[in-house]
Structure formats: structure tokens, C-alpha cells
Amino acid sequence: MKTIRFDQIRDAIAGLCQRANFELTADMRAALQAGVERETSPLAQNTLKRILQNADIAKERSLPMCQDTGLVIVFVDVGQDVHIEGGTLRDAINEGVRHGYKEGFLRASVTGDPIQRKNTGDNTPAVLHTEIVPGDALRLQLLAKGGGCENMSRFKMLTPADGRDGIVNFVVETAKLAGPNACPPIVVGVGIGGSFEYSAVLAKKSLLRKIGERSALQHVAELEADILKKVNESGIGPQGYGGKTTSLAVQIEVAACHVASLPVSVNIECHAHRHQEVTL
Ligand code: SF4
Structure with missing residues (x-):
């Protein structure tokens, strides 16, 4: 004991x-930097650079x-x-x-x-x-x-017949509805399965994963990649100014569920993705 x-x-x-609040994690920094390299629009590139510059100033001066x-x-x-x-x-x-x-x-x-x-x-x-x-x-x-991105989160009780396509459509629709209001580039946390309330906890928990780290389950990792591609094809871009970097990652957690149900929760996170951990 x-x-x-x-x-x-x-x-x-x-x-x-x-x-x-003061330090953007290294994985988020790397993902934003990759966005700078990927973008061809000067406005999108500049927006991502400003986000990185803001994070650097916050860290240097211990400011949120x-x-x-x-x-x-x-x-x-x-x-x-x-x-x-x-x-x-x-x-x-x-x-x-x-x-x-x-x-x-x-x-x-x-x-x-x-x-x-x-x-x-x-x-x-x-x-x-x-x-x-x-x-x-x-x-x-x-x-x-953050409250702005949290407000863009959604839940839907799909039917098993909605299947994989139903999940993709709902998550992509949620990201598109969020648009600039969630301060993109966003991280899309998704919880699939469990129960009504547990899917939402899974969606939140998925945000703790390292950015760019795919699910260990092959079919879930493929789903993450498909949804990410579709969200980024929306063209919303950094802060909604247009571009290829609407989302830095789609992170899905799954759990067993009732045969009659397919609960899906989407928890949207903004570019100020603030998370830290410690073990005592
Ligand atoms: S960056 Fe995040 S925390 Fe800040 S206003 Fe936008 S949604 Fe809210």
C-alpha cells in the first residue's frame, strides 16, 4: 500500500x-508546424505561424x-x-x-x-x-x-444499420458545423459504442492521446484516417480562413455496446489544446 x-x-x-495553459505540448507544436509546411495559401500559413508564435510567447512569459x-x-x-x-x-x-x-x-x-x-x-x-x-x-x-470548441460537440444515437458510413457522415458533419467557431485547426475526439453517457467520456478521453498516434486497432485507425481526410477536404482551414489544415487529428476510442445501439459522441478541441499529466 x-x-x-x-x-x-x-x-x-x-x-x-x-x-x-502556458505550454503547448510538443506533439501539438509539431502538428501545427507540419500544417505550415503543408499549406500553400499564404493566409493559412501565416495563421498557423501566428498560432505557433502565440504559443512561444505564452511559454516564455508564463502567460495563458x-x-x-x-x-x-x-x-x-x-x-x-x-x-x-x-x-x-x-x-x-x-x-x-x-x-x-x-x-x-x-x-x-x-x-x-x-x-x-x-x-x-x-x-x-x-x-x-x-x-x-x-x-x-x-x-x-x-x-x-475551452468553451467555444466544447460548444461545437455533438452526440447522436445511430442505429447499427447506419454502420461505418453513418459514423463518418456524422463526425464530418459535426466538424463542418463547427466551422471557424471551434478555433481550427481542431482535434476531433470521437467515442463510439459504450452507452449514451460513456461514448461522451470516451470522446473526451481520446483527446489525451498524442497527436498523430493512431488507434492500435487497424479498422479504427483506418476510420480515423478517412474522417481526417474528409474533414480537411472541407477547406475551412486555420481559424476558418480557408486551407488544408482544418483538423490536425481525428482520435477515436471504442467500447462494446448493446446490439441495438450505435452511440457516437464527437468532442471538438481547438488549436489551444491544453493537456498535461503526471504520475505520483
Ligand atoms: S482557442 Fe480554444 S479556448 Fe481559446 S477561444 Fe478558441 S475555442 Fe476557446
């Missing part, structure tokens, strides 16, 4: 909140790369041999978000009640997904998820 203290989790989360500093989503793999001491996991994570956002001068973007809409003032609470796994480690994967 390994003991992990409340303050270790709090401090780790605070650090992840700031790193996610976007004014929308996101809703914090945390996926936690909890080793079954871990004991958390000094408080609950949820409280430690929220305390970390509170510290990270206050000390990093990051905008508070969370409303406590979705109807009354009063800002909580410290970007809490985070959305938490936990899974019990073997071992004695605690893995924290954090996303700071």
Missing part, C-alpha cells in the same frame, strides 16, 4: 493547470495561450494499492485548481449553477473521471477545455 498525501495531489494539479483558460477536466487512474491521506481526492483536485488558477493569474471560467450562472471565482469545481486500476500509482491527466 502506498500513501499519497492530499497536498501532493493539490500541488501536482496546481502545476498541471499552469503548465497546460488563450483568454479562455478552460474548464478543468481530470482523468484519474487510481491504483488499487493507493491510500490517500489528509482529505478526499476530489477536494485535493479542486484545491489544486484553486491554487493553480489564482497563482497563475488564470481566468476563472466556471459557473457554479448552470441556470443561475454565478461565477465561482476560482475555476472550481473540476470535472472528475476516475478509474480503479492495478498498482500503487496515481495518474493524473488534466485538460483545460
Whole structure:
């Protein structure tokens, strides 16, 4: 049994909140740079260069790369041999978000009640997904998820008869409807199967994968490549100015589902794809 203290989790989360907002990951940087090489339109090239320049300035000066500093989503793999001491996991994570956002001068973007809409003032609470796994480690994967791109996400309960073509059409349609509103180039997270709610969790979780890393399942990897090609043929381009780089990646997670159902969720992520992780 390994003991992990409340303050270790709090401090780790605070650090992840700031790193996610200040530092674009190397895989995202490489994907944006590849877009610069691929584009032939000067406007599209220039837009991608500006996005990269913005990310560089954010990192150098410890500034958020976007004014929308996101809703914090945390996926936690909890080793079954871990004991958390000094408080609950949820409280430690929220305390970390509170510290990270206050000390990093990051905008508070969370409303406590979705109807009354009063800002909580410290970007809490985070959305938490936990899974019990073997071992004695605690893995924290954090996303700071922008509101504009999140709003472009969609769910549809397809029928099994809709099949592969139905999935392709729905995901491509979703990316096209998002257009410039999701701040492209986007990352398209897709969850297929499971249940109504689980497909949405899978779509979100797929965004944690390294950009450019295909699914280990051959038929899913082919589906990712087909959808990516079609989304990029839309011509929406960086920030909607036209071009070949509407999406940097399509990332699909799948799960078993009922024989009568084919749930599909699409979670759209923007060019400010902020995610970081740590294992305690
Ligand atoms: S969608 Fe992303 S890049 Fe656009 S405003 Fe929101 S967080 Fe910023």
C-alpha cells in the first residue's frame, strides 16, 4: 500500500493547470508546424505561424495561450494499492485548481449553477473521471477545455444499420458545423459504442492521446484516417480562413455496446489544446 498525501495531489494539479495553459505540448507544436509546411495559401500559413508564435510567447512569459483558460477536466487512474491521506481526492483536485488558477493569474471560467450562472471565482469545481486500476500509482491527466470548441460537440444515437458510413457522415458533419467557431485547426475526439453517457467520456478521453498516434486497432485507425481526410477536404482551414489544415487529428476510442445501439459522441478541441499529466 502506498500513501499519497492530499497536498501532493493539490500541488501536482496546481502545476498541471499552469503548465497546460502556458505550454503547448510538443506533439501539438509539431502538428501545427507540419500544417505550415503543408499549406500553400499564404493566409493559412501565416495563421498557423501566428498560432505557433502565440504559443512561444505564452511559454516564455508564463502567460495563458488563450483568454479562455478552460474548464478543468481530470482523468484519474487510481491504483488499487493507493491510500490517500489528509482529505478526499476530489477536494485535493479542486484545491489544486484553486491554487493553480489564482497563482497563475488564470481566468476563472466556471459557473457554479448552470441556470443561475454565478461565477465561482476560482475555476472550481473540476470535472472528475476516475478509474480503479492495478498498482500503487496515481495518474493524473488534466485538460483545460475551452468553451467555444466544447460548444461545437455533438452526440447522436445511430442505429447499427447506419454502420461505418453513418459514423463518418456524422463526425464530418459535426466538424463542418463547427466551422471557424471551434478555433481550427481542431482535434476531433470521437467515442463510439459504450452507452449514451460513456461514448461522451470516451470522446473526451481520446483527446489525451498524442497527436498523430493512431488507434492500435487497424479498422479504427483506418476510420480515423478517412474522417481526417474528409474533414480537411472541407477547406475551412486555420481559424476558418480557408486551407488544408482544418483538423490536425481525428482520435477515436471504442467500447462494446448493446446490439441495438450505435452511440457516437464527437468532442471538438481547438488549436489551444491544453493537456498535461503526471504520475505520483
Ligand atoms: S475555442 Fe480554444 S482557442 Fe478558441 S477561444 Fe476557446 S479556448 Fe481559446
